[in-house]
Amino acid sequence: MSMTSLIDVIFLLLLFFMLTSTFSKFSEIELSAAGGGAGASSDPRPLFVQLGAEELTLNGERLDLSGLVSALPHEAGAPVPLLISLRGGVTSQRLTDLLVALRPARGVAPTVLGDT
Template sequence: MRKAKRASRLSMTSLIDVIFLLLLFFMLTSTFSKFSEVELMAAGSSVGASSDRPPLFLRLSPEALNLNGRDLAVEGLAEALGPEADVDSPRSLIVALAPEVTAQRLTDLLVVLRGVPGVTPMVLGGGT
């Protein structure tokens, strides 16, 4: 006759302790990132239409940035818009997007434009 093996019961206490320690470890070592916001306005609420000056035209593509026919870098955009900006009467800046432009590239541009007072950007949809 064979002896019946007795099923041993596992203790759940040590398993719960290990899970708690892992949870505590990952909570303390993880980093929490803060997401910033980019403020957008609807095209109908723009105040730039009352200006007598013609709007500026900016074409954004994945590798280039073109302001009124001049090629620029994103870093030099604020300096190029400085003489055009007027805080008393904001000037419209029409931003045309190439089809391949990513959301991150557009966000980078809008962050730069947010730092330029007196310029009101209006983003057109993607297209050629």
């Protein structure tokens, strides 16, 4: 039995898997669960973001993804809650892009709202 054909098949399989696999860099996004409890009156008012497939609104004002961080408060102290509501047709990549864009914003605490 010749080993040449076996080596050819292994080489072709190796070549196939190398060409069909992707070498994307994946990054981590830190998510935290919303905590329950009684809200104090001194807590800052939360900000509300509606994320759509093409549009993004912050408290009812349309923004683009790059201008969102500059529109957020940059105050020291307790972070302001940022509630993120997803409209229909939003992909997980669009949500990931939003969360990555929010990384430099230190004055907010994002929470993604979901169905209960």
